[in-house]
Amino acid sequence: MTTRWHQLTSAQFAGLAGGYGGAGPVAALAHAQLSKHLLLIKFIATAWSGDRAYRDRAVETLTRAQAAGPERFAHLLTDPLIGAWAAGTTRRLRGAVRSEVPLGVDCNHLSAVAAAAAAAIGVDADLVVHVSGxxxxxxxxxxxxTTAPEHTPLAATVRRGRVTVQGQAGWQTLRTLTGSAERGGLRVALDDLGAYRGGHHAPPADRLDDAELRRWQDTFVAGWTLIARYDPVRAGELTAGLRTLVPLAILDGHSARSATIRDAFGAFGLTRPATPADFAVMLVHEFQHSKLSGVLDIQPLTDATSADLHFAPWRTDPRPVGGLLQGVYAFLGIGQFWERLLGVPEFAGRAADELALVREQVRWGLRGLEVGALLPAGARFTAGMRAALETLDTRRLPDRAVGRAEQAVRGNHEAWRLRNAETLRR
Structure with missing residues (x-):
């Protein structure tokens, strides 16, 4: 298993800084995840002090699978939730985080990854895996x-593309959501199974029933159609990089939730959006976070040692420069999407209101970034976002929408200043 050096061309970097980038740069970000995941797996295999036989079988199986089918191997190993597992387990091995799950169980998820790779590529293997969830x-x-107790080691046999686990009592298939064929279509996993699908600000949902799955599919395909029809460049990006959606548990009936995990490029968690437009906006919003996280894997943009805190118009807590950068980039993408819907009669009124608000939020956010702890590359990236905002500013919006947006952000800033006065004085 090998890795390679990755970097963005100046054109790719500039395109991504402007809020888009296109399918090519996004594919480059996705491809870089293979090297990242392999490096993390190498660290886990080296630092793991548990049963060496489990580790050695897993590494040997992965090596044979990569040799037999390098393209299919790369696709599997760039699975976003493999990234989440590998990064989380690495932090555990380095003592940075704790968990009630035995460390050996987390480390030996490597054997489950190896079994999946062997099955996908048609390599036979005999492994030992652990029960989780x-x-x-x-x-x-x-x-x-399986009915075996949690964390029990079980034999897993892979033959002719099929995995059989000792004492297996049934099988649940990973299901997918499928967009229309417009602009090449979009097919993503709806992961309500994975042992490493957590880590959001709400717990993952349990297995969805068939009726709820249909509701997800219907809303998804309608939301995807909006993006494909009115924002084709964004559609190309999503097709190139979005892999997995994780349904989140509904904690209350009044708010939608979504979140992207830094280490899971191409995945995010969400509650089911109420409307197709809401689903479309959520796809754009959260994938902006994935894109920026992918850029940060290749090119640092901020000074991670800075303790400076900033106002983010969409939050009430002071934000470090890295968090502010993520927010500005996500809201810039949302603004660009609503700008595309200004000429669509069904959405014109809402699009004007949303664009007016997002423009003002991004404007205030950029002011904070431009005096923040940016590295030279971060300053160039921020300049690209500023240019994209200036393009959005050329769209004339109703005075009332602009006025309401300005008032809302000023009011939020004043409330934020009063709430955080003591923190900011420290």
């Missing part, structure tokens, strides 16, 4: 159900 999750495939 009532079954054994195989990335990209599904979950083998």
């Amino acid at each position: 009532g079954g054994v999750t195989l990335p990209g495939l599904g979950r083998a159900l």
Whole structure:
């Protein structure tokens, strides 16, 4: 298993800084995840002090799978939730985080990854896997159900593309959401199975029933159609990089939730959006976070040692420069999407209101970034976002929408200043 050096061309960097980038640069970001994941797996295999036989079988299986089918291997190993597992387990091995799950169970998820790779590529293997969450999750495939106690080691046999787990009591397939064929279509996993699908600000949902799955599919395809029809460059980006959606538990009936995990490029968690337009905006919003996280894997943009805090118009807490950068980039993408819908009669009124507000939020956010702890590359990236905002500013919006947006952001800033006065004096 090998890795390579990755970097963005100046044109790719500039395109991404402007809020878009296109399918090519996004594919480059996605491809870089293979090297990242392999480096993390190498660290886990080296630092793991548990059963060496489990580790050695897993590494040997992965090596054979990569040799037999390098393209399919690369696709599987760039699974976003493999990234989430590998990064989280690395932090555990380095003592940065704690968990009630035995460390050996987290480390030995490597064997489940190896079993999935062997099955996908047609390599036979004999491995040992651990029970987690009532079954054994195989990335990209599904979950083998078992009645064995949590964290029990079980034999896993891979023959002719099929995985059989000792004492297996059933199988749950990883399901997908499929967009229309417009602009090449979009097909993403709806992962309500994975052992490493957590880490958002709400717990992951349990397995969806068939009726709820249909509701997800119907809203998704309608939201995707909006993006494909009115924002084709964004559609190309999503097709190139979005892999997985994780349904989140509904904690209350009054708010939608979504969040992107830094280490899971191409995935995010969400509650089911109420409307197709809401689903479209959520796809744009959260994938902006993935894109920026992918850029940061290749090119640091901010001084990570800075303790400076800033106002983010969409939050009430002071934000470090890295958090502010993520927010500005996400809201810039939202603004660009609403700008595309200004000429669509069905959405024109809402689009004007939303664009007016987002423009003002991004404007205030950029002011904070431009005096923030940016590295030279971060200053260039911020300049690209500033130029994109200036393009959005050329769109004439109703005076009332602009006025309401300006008033809302000024009011939020005053409330933020009063709430955080003591923190900011420290």
